[in-house]
Amino acid sequence: MDVTLRKGTVDDAEELFILVQDFATSFLPDKLAFRNTLEQVITDESANLTVALLQENIVGYCLGFDHYAFYANGRVSWVEEIMVREDLRKTGIGRKLMDEFEDWCIQRSSQLIGLATRRAAPFYEALNYENSAVFFRKLLTEV
Numbered sequence: 546m547d548v549t550l551r552k553g554t555v556d557d558a559e560e561l562f563i564l565v566q567d568f569a570t571s572f573l574p575d576k577l578a579f580r581n582t583l584e585q586v587i588t589d590e591s592a593n594l595t596v597a598l599l600q601e602n603i604v605g606y607c608l609g610f611d612h613y614a615f616y617a618n619g620r621v622s623w624v625e626e627i628m629v630r631e632d633l634r635k636t637g638i639g640r641k642l643m644d645e646f647e648d649w650c651i652q653r654s655s656q657l658i659g660l661a662t663r664r665a666a667p668f669y670e671a672l673n674y675e676n677s678a679v680f681f682r683k684l685l686t687e688v
């Protein structure tokens with residue numbers, strides 16, 4: 546399957562929002578808030594938004610970030626969201642998106658990639674990620 550990757554842009558808003566609605570479980574995505582967030586993300590040099598395209602349609606995306614951490618002697622990176630259109634899962638698109646994110650992290654001399662997952666542990670295990678911590682959170686807004 547001829548899936549290509551490129552950086553996300555504001556022009557992707559409509560198509561991306563459809564995938565984001567499927568991804569979100571704790572929050573109800575709001576279109577205006579999504580658009581504002583997209584504008585922030587694509588101008589943030591510590592953010593990486595990559596979209597996967599099949600016949601010019603967006604069929605997946607990965608959003609990740611990095612920041613400095615004392616414990617790692619430099620940058621660490623986090624996968625915030627990764628999503629592949631349901632009917633195209635298990636065809637290698639998620640791996641391709643993660644490979645691209647990893648390349649970006651390596652270019653920026655990041656020391657590790659972390660992420661939290663409830664639903665996709667077998668996917669990350671297949672990509673040689675190891676279970677290393679328990680994830681805690683506190684919601685700071687009413688949902």
Ligand SMILES: CC(C)(COP(=O)(O)OP(=O)(O)OC[C@H]1O[C@@H](n2cnc3c(N)ncnc32)[C@H](O)[C@@H]1OP(=O)(O)O)[C@@H](O)C(=O)NCCC(=O)NCCS
Nearest residue numbers: 627628629634635636637638639640662664665667668671
């Ligand atoms: C998780 C997700 C992004 C994976 O994308 P994908 O395109 O289906 O993954 P790939 O086809 O590239 O799979 C890569 C490897 O992971 C394995 N894998 C993927 N999903 C799996 C699953 N649910 N169970 C077991 N293995 C899985 C594949 O078999 C493949 O292994 P292989 O290369 O050794 O054959 C996709 O299932 C998805 O969008 N899920 C809903 C959103 C979600 O849960 N995102 C992650 C939140 S942190």
